[in-house]
Amino acid sequence: MQRALILAAACTAGTATMIVELAAVRLLAPWFGTSLPVWTNVLVVILLGLAVGYALGGRWSRGQAPLQLSALVLAIGAVLAAALPWLAPTVAGLFMPAGATLESARPLLTWGSLAASLMLFLPPAIALGAVAPLWLETLTRAGHPGGSTNGLLACVSTLGSLVGSFACTHWFVPGFGLQATFRIAGAALLVAAGLLAWSERRRVSKGLVLLLAGAAVGAQWLEAEQPAPARGLRVLETRETEYQSARIVEDSGSGYRYLQVNEGFDSFQSVWSAREGPLGEGYYYDLFALPSWWAPPAAGSVRLLVLGAGTASAARVLDGALPAGRVVDATLVELDDQVVELGARWMDAAAPGRRWLAGHDARTALALQSESYDQIIVDAYANQIEIPPHLCSREFFELAAARLVPGGWLVLNVGGFGFEDPVVAAVAATLASACGPRILALRVPAARNVVLLARRDAELPLPGSAEFRPVESAPAELRVLAGRLELPGAWRLLGAEVGPVLTDDHNPIETLQQLALARGRSRLQERAR
């Protein structure tokens, strides 16, 4: 009976460890995002905690009542895990100021997320690591052979971790939200601790566990706070999806609505305006409408494919910015189907004329397309700041170019600090290597974005030429935009020589992204000197 209880507790601890580990990144995401350094820091801290816990548990196992102690430690771990959503805003707020810009936040992504992880996740990880040696000692003292018992404990614990991994990602977080996920983990640990304590039949142990149970129940009533939106924005709806924390906010002044995911930074993933068409200064989506004026398709509709469509901002801009008599026939691919649901509810994402491929990876969806398009827009980002490697390789761009009609456009949005930005240079070089020999790079006025354009089997219109200037019947915003893009500092023709060509085999885009942020910051420091 005791052996079965211990094995059940080991399985529960394994499950809870993985839930805490996977949900931990999501818990920090509103402040630090979910980029590779943040993931690394969280994993390092959890592993460090488990290692310290194993060592401590090993020392404590020499005591008289290891099982009793394990129940107590497990109960402490339960309370700490359940309280994490409540503690996170205070702790993360210590290491990330509200309203930080991407440049100012860069050093905090690494140091801040590491410090916050240590404060939040190290204690519960130590508790969850410490129980295994105590259980092994208990079973060994009861006469079970050490080697096979250790193997069995590791086996059930790992199986528990496996269950925790799947349940956390596919069931708990999207189904119940982050707070409930941590509470579920805490409650499961507490039940396991209670059963172990009961099996020991010791008054002191039961008292302690009951005390901690009270604390854990109290933790259920604590409400976690998310970072407040910037001044003038109000939150319309928030959701925990399989991939991210997402929310729709509305600007009370302009009436614009924004999709924000994860971050506390100064950015957004999609924009909605009550009026279809150009969004105005600083919005890169408006550049996506220019190709339709440079070279209108012969047929009545513009066949558009958007990879990383968010809530369909690009399609909405084109809907209201095309030459008379032309309509958008849009296929929209978005990995996160809950983002599409949010968009349908608040941002007219399900308007007629749009075919959604929600829940599909952009590259897979592209490969499965049998149609040809007048324009393919790639606006897919992971972790707010990183273009996924498989969506910026030469092979991917070759595949996209093959899905274009002759004269069709491949258009990319790249976040970057100008044409020399390492990410912009690498993606431009890669695009040119696949669709070149030259591609057109346009720096978005009053924004931190560069839009790259390649064309299949046709000339690119050069800024300053008659072809580049939209005719008078074009929306005024597009004419102003095109005018600004003609200035010498706003555009470049780039070839494969401007940076490293990224391939499926070798694609250091995450490293380049870190380099770009570091370079942006050092440029500011140079100017200050």
Next chain:
Amino acid sequence: MAVAALLLCLCQASDWPLDAWGAAAALPAGLQRERELTEIAYQARDFEASAAHAAAGLQAAPQDLRLLQLACGSALWNTDTSSAGSLLSRWRAALAAATGLDESTRAWWQARVDECSARLDQLAELEQAGARCANRARACVAGWALALLLGLAWCRLREY
């Protein structure tokens, strides 16, 4: 009022600033050329170019209120708080020293200076908050590392 009307006129950007840019770039090197290029770049929201041309123009006319305004505005857009701070001080001093401004024009300029100052205060506060957070984070990580090392040393000592 005449200055205000001139500024309003300058703020109305042409649809095709490249034409104006070409004409300005063809001017002989000097203050007028830099002033015009700064205006065009600023209205086209190319703030790196406007900052560079404003800096060149200010070499020739360090007290030019409009150039100081555009230089300060460009620095703020580029989140270059250090340059913006020094330009704002120069702008404020140039306004105080300016002669021949009527009351309403001086008040107009003062309002622009105050706007820039408020924006700069916001940015500087954010930068300082970021620096404080970074220092706190490093201290926290160092503290944990020290605590773990001390714990390890204590355990080793207790072994003997």
